[in-house]
Amino acid sequence: MSNPSINFLQQQAASLLLYQNVLDNNVGRAFVSLLSTLKEGNSIHCLQAYGRWFKTLAETGKNWQDYLIQQILWDDNPFSRQVQQISLDALPPALIAAVQYDLQALNFLYCCSEEQLSKWVRATCKMQELPVVWHIEGTRSHFLHQYNNWSEVLPQLAEHYCQNGTGIFSRYRALRWQKGQLKGISHPDPIQLTEIVGYEMQKATLIKNTEFLLAGYPALHVLLYGSRGSGKSSLVKGLLGKFGDRGLRLIEVSKSELYDLSAILEQLRNISQKFIIFVDDLSFEEDDEAFKSLKVVLEGSVTAKANNVLVYATSNRRHLIREFFEDRPRPRDSDEVHSWDTMQEKLSFSDRFGLTLTFEPANQDTYLEIIHHLALEANIKLETEDLEFRAKQWATRHNGRSGRTARQFIDFLKAELSLENG
Known part of the structure; x- marks a missing residue:
């Protein structure tokens, strides 16, 4: 897909029907503001807008393309909600058409890379280069990265929403x-x-x-x-x-x-x-x-x-x-x-x-079984007799035999041995 013009990108961002929330955040608003200042041609305003977008994107730890895809996969809208309850084929044709339209528009925004924006800013401000051309290498693990035409990914997108949910249930497991x-x-x-x-x-x-x-x-x-x-x-x-x-x-x-x-x-x-x-x-x-x-x-x-x-x-x-x-x-x-x-x-x-x-309360055999298991996971290498002697002493002096006591003992022992070994 060839690089679209600034005016065309503004139109695509403004015309979203269902996925407006994808740009209704600090990064999205900074992106739209940067497009506006680029069109105005004011070099000072342009540099300020680029700086705001640069900073908000840097705070996410993602590049622009990964961030945009994340927002699409998290978005809570009529399509992402209804497709979890109704099969894709049973959804109203108008809703499907709106999703395809939005995905195509977002696909154009996705293709506007950090390098392209930096190039436009340098041209507007008549600068040879910006102090830093910032770019974080993305994982490209999401299926949307693999398609040039996002209007074709509805089945995969519907499956993602059904499996992972939307909104807060997509962002958090707990x-x-x-x-x-x-x-x-x-x-x-x-x-x-x-x-x-x-x-x-x-x-x-x-x-x-x-x-x-x-x-x-x-x-x-x-x-x-x-x-x-x-x-x-x-x-x-x-x-x-x-x-x-x-x-x-x-x-x-x-x-x-x-x-x-x-x-x-x-x-x-x-x-x-x-x-x-x-x-x-x-x-x-x-x-x-x-x-x-x-x-x-x-x-x-x-x-x-x-x-x-x-x-x-x-x-x-x-x-x-x-x-x-x-x-x-x-x-x-x-x-x-x-x-x-x-x-x-x-x-x-x-x-x-x-x-x-x-x-039931842990007896000594159960307590020592937990100790050995946690010690193995923590890569603690002590003789069995030494480990068990220390564990028994810890239980006597602290909270008795339990899984919690075993965890506290292993955490303390690991830190202690790490300090001793330098």
């Missing part, structure tokens, strides 16, 4: 619900399932249940309960590393915001990805509104169940609602006729999860 909205987590915990040992049955069961969810089969809400530091939370977070590229998304919801669960489910219901709502360290007080909200999600209501959403919760308590001795019914002074029924409802709440995985 999210949190905060103050009534979903927010992406830029740096989620990188824990991998291979790092978690000692609870193989629990791990295998959780993986299998998650695979049911991803395959579209009935899957169960899960309660992971047991001793502190046993890896319950890490096991849930580690699912992203295994299944994130298959459309799994993890949404962290604090106990204080569980009353929003119904609203969260409605946002996720018609999304093509699969979601785990992760509630860490779950327990309830008497008459807690969050208890009622979670109960509705686990048991269902008149509203149809969202088949792409599960709740995975961790707790140190088997009975999630705190119970005191004075709560137990005493017929002589209780005002409630069926008080035992009320107490049993509280105690049986955890049963509503469908699947309960128990994490």
Whole structure:
């Protein structure tokens, strides 16, 4: 494709029908502004506009072509949303025509390289060269790089949206619900399932249940309960590393915001990805509104169940609602006729999860198994006797035997040995 004129590029940028948000960001707006100043021919304004575009693009760490493609693949528009629910052939012809038009226009913008813009700026400002002709070598890994005519890539683009989602679900695999909205987590915990040992049955069961969810089969809400530091939370977070590229998304919801669960489910219901709502360290007080909200999600209501959403919760308590001795019914002074029924409802709440995985405290053999596994991954080379002696001392002096204690010990030992070895 030959280099288009500045005026033609302005027309293409202004005429987008569905993909306007691709340029509605710092880099895109700086690009459009640079085209305008180039057309005006004012050398000072042109240099200033080039500097703004240069800086905003440099902050992304991408070249112009990679950045533009990323924005197209992330874009949330009527086509990218509807194609996740309806086959490409069933979409309205007018919508398909609009997408093809926009892709052709964006294809022209893609072909306007950093070198071409630098050349225009130098010509406008009558400069032999700019101080720096900045260019970052791109990966060229996206399928859009492989086509000269982007209007031909609709099937591949539709498949990408179905697999990876759009908007925030395309940009982030881990999210949190905060103050009534979903927010992406830029740096989620990188824990991998291979790092978690000692609870193989629990791990295998959780993986299998998650695979049911991803395959579209009935899957169960899960309660992971047991001793502190046993890896319950890490096991849930580690699912992203295994299944994130298959459309799994993890949404962290604090106990204080569980009353929003119904609203969260409605946002996720018609999304093509699969979601785990992760509630860490779950327990309830008497008459807690969050208890009622979670109960509705686990048991269902008149509203149809969202088949792409599960709740995975961790707790140190088997009975999630705190119970005191004075709560137990005493017929002589209780005002409630069926008080035992009320107490049993509280105690049986955890049963509503469908699947309960128990994490017992680690014995010495399990603890040392975790130590050896983590030491191997950390490339720590100590004699077995020395490693085990240090690990036992650490557990005695710190938090007892657990997966968390083992991780803390290995991290400390690795740093210590690195310093000793210079």
